[in-house]
Amino acid sequence: MRILALVIRILRQFIHDKRTMALMIIAxxxxxxxxxxxxxxxxxxxxxxxxxxxxxxxxxxxxNNVTVTKLEATEDVKRExxxxxxxxxxxxxxxxxxxxxxxxxxxxxxxxxERIRSSMGSEQTEANMAIQYVYxxxxxxxxxHFGPVLVGFFIFFFVFLIAGVSFLRxxxxxxxxxxxASPIKRWELVLGYVIGFGLFTMIQSAIIALxxxxxxxLKMEGSFFYVxxxxxxxxxxxxxxxxxxxxxxxxxLQMIQFIPLVVVPQLFFSGLFNLDTISxxxxxxxxxxxxxxxxxxxxxxxxxxxxxSDIWVDVVVLIGFSLLFIILNIIALKKHRRI
Amino acid sequence: MSITKRYGKATILDGIELSLxxxxxxxxxxxxxxGKTTLVKLLCGIEEATEGSVQVFEERMPDLKLMKRxxxxxxxxxLYVELTAKENLEFFASIxxxxxxxxxxxxxDVMKLVDLEQHLNKKVEAYSGGMKRRLxxxxxxxxxxxxxxxxxxxxxxxxxxxxxxxxxxxxxxxxGVLILVTTHVMDEADRCTRLGLIREGKLxxxxxxxxxxxxxxxxxxxxxxxxxxx
Numbered sequence: 065m066r067i068l069a070l071v072i073r074i075l076r077q078f079i080h081d082k083r084t085m086a087l088m089i090i091a092x093x094x095x096x097x098x099x100x101x102x103x104x105x106x107x108x109x110x111x112x113x114x115x116x117x118x119x120x121x122x123x124x125x126x127x128n129n130v131t132v133t134k135l136e137a138t139e140d141v142k143r144e145x146x147x148x149x150x151x152x153x154x155x156x157x158x159x160x161x162x163x164x165x166x167x168x169x170x171x172x173x174x175x176x177x178e179r180i181r182s183s184m185g186s187e188q189t190e191a192n193m194a195i196q197y198v199y200x201x202x203x204x205x206x207x208x209h210f211g212p213v214l215v216g217f218f219i220f221f222f223v224f225l226i227a228g229v230s231f232l233r234x235x236x237x238x239x240x241x242x243x244x245a246s247p248i249k250r251w252e253l254v255l256g257y258v259i260g261f262g263l264f265t266m267i268q269s270a271i272i273a274l275x276x277x278x279x280x281x282l283k284m285e286g287s288f289f290y291v292x293x294x295x296x297x298x299x300x301x302x303x304x305x306x307x308x309x310x311x312x313x314x315x316x317l318q319m320i321q322f323i324p325l326v327v328v329p330q331l332f333f334s335g336l337f338n339l340d341t342i343s344x345x346x347x348x349x350x351x352x353x354x355x356x357x358x359x360x361x362x363x364x365x366x367x368x369x370x371x372x373s374d375i376w377v378d379v380v381v382l383i384g385f386s387l388l389f390i391i392l393n394i395i396a397l398k399k400h401r402r403i
Numbered sequence: 404m405s406i407t408k409r410y411g412k413a414t415i416l417d418g419i420e421l422s423l424x425x426x427x428x429x430x431x432x433x434x435x436x437x438g439k440t441t442l443v444k445l446l447c448g449i450e451e452a453t454e455g456s457v458q459v460f461e462e463r464m465p466d467l468k469l470m471k472r473x474x475x476x477x478x479x480x481x482l483y484v485e486l487t488a489k490e491n492l493e494f495f496a497s498i499x500x501x502x503x504x505x506x507x508x509x510x511x512d513v514m515k516l517v518d519l520e521q522h523l524n525k526k527v528e529a530y531s532g533g534m535k536r537r538l539x540x541x542x543x544x545x546x547x548x549x550x551x552x553x554x555x556x557x558x559x560x561x562x563x564x565x566x567x568x569x570x571x572x573x574x575x576x577x578x579g580v581l582i583l584v585t586t587h588v589m590d591e592a593d594r595c596t597r598l599g600l601i602r603e604g605k606l607x608x609x610x611x612x613x614x615x616x617x618x619x620x621x622x623x624x625x626x627x628x629x630x631x632x633x
Binding site for chain 2: 065066068069070072073076077080081237238241242243244245246247248249400401402403
């Protein structure tokens with residue numbers, strides 16, 4: 065009952081505050097559109113597996129950020145790539161010379177094909193080379209690779225900010241104290257907030273995901289339903305984290321200062337930049353951030369077309385983050401009222 | 404109650420002992436920073452005493468069941484300015500446990516009392532300071548509380564309406580409601596059943612307005628207050 069009252073009040077505030085509502089939906093769409101138009105590539109380390117490839121050629125391919133490992137002949141190239149994290153496997157044992165590309169990052173695809181072509185030189189002609197993609201295809205653009213991460217990031221960013229600021233305002237305008245002078249329980253207050261914002265976030269996530277896939281035309285191999293679940297879970301973790309951190313901020317400006325500290329670094333570990341190149345001193349941070357899991361799951365579904373069996377761990381971890389933040393929120397409210 | 408409240412090393416309230424009865428209007432008088440607001444917060448259960456305890460209806464505060472019977476109006480208007488007055492009232496009504504069936508009627512009643520019924524569907528952003536104060540008061544009255552804790556309820560309200568609001572307090576008092584008001588306005592102090600003079604966290608005098616005046620051989624509460632403080 066009291067939770068319902070909170071939910072209704074939050075939704076009414078949204079309806080009255082059209083600018084915030086527009087910001088949460090239009091801003092991510094605008095930025096995603098702009099990024100899709102201007103994106104550029106970057107340098108990478110490549111890991112290639114080789115089957116029946118002449119030593120002389122391996123030597124030519126190797127070096128300059130490329131490592132080549134010799135492999136036994138294998139039937140299941142896809143599994144080999146998935147398990148040992150190869151960017152590509154060369155198979156020269158057959159009538160045709162095959163290149164199997166992992167395929168989800170177009171920058172890597174292009175770099176590998178270039179490198180192999182230049183090392184072949186006079187020995188072999190290009191004609192008898194077949195390129196196959198394990199995931200993705202030659203039509204995939206760089207933005208298709210970054211898209212899922214950015215969709216996740218912008219949803220996270222805006223939900224974090226708006227939820228944090230509105231809970232902070234509840235405190236600065238005195239209504240939090242006024243609410244705590246009523247018989248409302250602390251968990252009712254937190255849950256009311258989570259559900260109220262959660263409902264709005266659901267609509268927001270759906271619109272952003274729909275726009276990214278059908279208007280920007282991001283690559284979409286898997287089910288839209290999974291994308292929705294992942295973005296919603298990611299948004300919930302942003303919502304609960306935003307509310308939690310707002311209790312450490314004295315005003316809106318301080319809340320905004322949390323963005324470069326808490327939100328932006330998550331982007332570095334979310335796979336937007338190649339994770340293999342991250343220094344060991346920092347690599348442990350990634351698994352502690354919600355966006356790491358959200359982005360991974362989104363890429364699995366949107367690029368690789370994987371289903372629930374591949375993403376459930378990520379989704380469960382995101383739910384875990386949200387639950388943890390909810391509990392911490394209920395504890396943090398003790399600062400204002402013990403019971 | 405008998406309480407001492409400290410924040411860190413600062414002692415805000417120092418050994419205050421006070422007992423309030425139903426059916427009285429108790430006025431809390433004192434300069435700003437003397438601890439009035441802290442005392443009110445202790446009574447409504449947001450704050451807790453460092454030493455001693457607050458007891459309401461024989462139960463120790465804070466207690467969620469008791470909080471249902473208390474109406475609290477904070478010193479700053481705690482309103483959602485982007486919502487209309489009606490939406491604010493509906494929200495606080497369900498939070499304070501007003502039954503859905505009675506909700507509409509209660510909202511009409513309290514808004515009539517504070518003379519705002521024609522502004523019910525206006526957004527609170529468009530309200531003046533005095534109107535916000537009155538809406539806060541309406542919210543405190545919404546769930547028919549047995550105890551009303553009002554922190555400077557009449558600041559920014561014009562004299563005519565202030566009279567009307569005090570008439571309401573008087574009516575509620577007769578029904579057995581305990582009202583505690585903090586105030587700066589001396590002519591309001593004269594309308595209280597009893598007064599407590601507070602200074603630097605200490606209760607320096609308690610008594611009816613007439614008693615206080617007689618004790619100090621003065622003719623106004625203002626002079627009485629100065630005599631006690633002097």
